[in-house]
Structure formats: C-alpha cells, structure tokens
Ligand SMILES: [Zn+2]
C-alpha cells in the first residue's frame with residue numbers, strides 16, 4: 001500500500017485542502033498553494049514509492065490494514081475500504097493511493113465547500129434550538145468529533161422517454177333549488193417527450209446508515225470536478241463496496257420515479273385521470289464513480305447512538321437528538337408546579 005501525504009513546499013509540514021480558499025493550506029506556516037503548485041512540487045520531490053507492508057489482522061473477520069505513518073513512523077490502522085484518513089498519533093493527513101487507482105479511481109469529486117468551523121456552527125445552532133438536549137451534546141469535546149467524510153457514490157444520467165395520453169376529468173358540484181348536480185368535463189391530456197435526468201446519486205457504501213445519508217445527499221446543484229487526491233487531504237474518505245451493476249437498477253428506479261412524479265404534476269389540475277397510453281421508458285446514459293462530501297457527528301448518550309449529518313456543499317442537515325430525561329423531568333416539574341399554583345390561586349379566588 002502506498003501512502004501519499006501532501007507536503008508544504010515552504011516548510012515541509014502537511015497540507016490540508018481548505019474549502020474556503022479552494023486551495024491547499026499549510027496549518028504550520030500558513031502558506032497557501034494551488035493544486036497545480038502542489039502537484040508540481042510533489043512530482044519534483046517524488047520519493048521512491050515505498051510499498052508499505054500491510055497485514056490483515058488475523059483474529060478479526062473484517063479486513064483491517066495497518067501501515068506506518070510517513071510522518072512519524074507510528075503504526076496506523078485503517079478499515080479495508082478507507083482511502084483517506086489521519087495518523088492517530090501525529091494527526092497528519094494520509095491518503096492511501098491504492099484505494100484510488102484502477103477500478104477504484106473516482107471519475108469526479110465534489111469538494112467540501114463547508115469547512116469544519118462552519119459545520120460545527122451549523123450543528124450548534126440546530127442543537128441549541130431544541131429543548132431537553134443534554135449539555136454534553138454541545139460541548140467543545142463533542143464538537144471536535146465532527147468528521148468530514150467523502151462517501152462513494154455511483155451517479156447516473158438517465159434518458160427518459162415519456163408518452164402518456166388519456167382523458168382528464170374535472171368535477172364540479174353545484175346546487176340548484178333542492179337538487180345537487182355533479183358536472184363532469186373531460187379533456188384530452190397528453191405528456192410526450194424525451195428528457196435526461198442528470199446526477200442521480202446512489203450510495204455505493206454499505207457501512208453507513210443508508211436512510212440517514214439519503215436525507216441529506218442532494219447534490220443536484222453541485223459542481224462535479226475531475227478527481228484529484230488533494231481534495232481528500234484533511235478529510236476521511238471511503239471507497240465503494242457496492243458494485244456498479246448493483247447500483248444501476250436503483251438509479252433507473254429513481255429516474256422512473258422522478259418521471260412519474262413529473263407526469264403526475266402535469267395533470268394535477270384534474271380530479272380524475274384515465275390513461276390510455278402510459279409509457280415511461282428509462283435508459284442509463286452513463287454512470288460515474290463520484291466522491292461526495294458529508295459532515296458526520298455521532299454521539300453516544302446512555303448507551304444509544306445518535307447521528308447528525310450535514311451535506312458538505314449546501315448545508316442541508318439531518319439529525320437525531322438525545323433527550324435529557326432529567327431536563328425533561330425538571331421542565332414537567334415546573335409545568336406541574338405552575339398548574340398547581342394556578343389551581344391553588346383559582347381555589348383562593350373562589351373561596
Ligand atoms: Zn508550511
């Protein structure tokens with residue numbers, strides 16, 4: 001396994017991708033570099049690509065890889081699907097290039113646009129707006145755990161042919177004298193045409209809760225960039241473990257669903273729609289392998305796990321919140337007291 005660690009051309013420290021500057025930044029000396037500058041520097045200073053020994057852990061069913069950090073030499077352990085991580089000891093970003101080559105080379109990437117600070121602020125604003133949240137949920141040590149992660153997706157463009165024809169009926173009810181009349185008016189309806197639905201995302205990773213991710217993974221307005229490893233520096237990243245062929249059916253289903261809803265929307269003015277011709281054909285045009293950015297915060301409270309997720313581009317968020325039973329009890333106690341006080345007051349008033 002070969003490792004990549006982008007080095008600062010000025011001081012040699014590690015470079016992280018900075019979403020605000022859209023450049024590589026050195027935390028140590030503060031210098032900032034374009035992607036091209038860093039690539040040139042890396043090329044000119046290319047070391048013998050040392051193949052680092054990897055050893056699948058024997059007593060573990062899951063494949064786990066270990067290697068030594070380029071920076072400090074400590075042993076770093078990672079999941080078999082991880083493509084970018086950090087050294088646990090010196091915290092320098094590490095990119096596992098083998099996980100990004102051959103079949104695993106992404107076609108595109110959407111780089112993070114929201115940095116860690118912004119992600120933490122968004123989370124705080126959300127959590128603080130909710131009642132009964134345990135205090136520890138919004139502590140600094142908790143916020144520190146928010147993790148920027150590129151998740152692997154298959155992203156498809158689907159060409160869709162629609163030909164729907166039929167009769168739409170509008171119903172109106174009116175009363176004349178003592179009699180109620182129902183009037184039906186029929187109209188010929190038609191929806192016909194070809195369109196392409198682009199960038200339909202399908203998560204290509206089994207090790208994360210699909211439903212949770214689905215609630216924030218709208219990247220339809222995001223700009224796809226050609227893949228470059230620099231974007232991973234300073235973030236976690238995973239490679240796919242669901243094959244493209246498996247994802248294709250789901251992408252087609254999503255496209256069909258979209259087309260059906262579109263047709264439904266066209267005929268929404270009718271009380272009844274009878275379709276004589278109902279053709280919706282979907283065909284995949286291309287499927288790309290894409291890495292998409294998501295902020296994830298997991299939190300364990302009284303033995304239960306909670307997850308907060310944030311789309312790394314548009315800030316769309318979804319979260320589960322623990323409820324502090326003590327705070328809740330306190331609050332219901334106060335409500336009870338107030339009601340009791342009111343009752344007593346009422347009692348006094350009567351007497
Ligand atoms: Zn530097």
Ligand SMILES: [Zn+2]
Pocket residue numbers: 069070071072073074087088089090091092
């Ligand atoms: Zn290290």
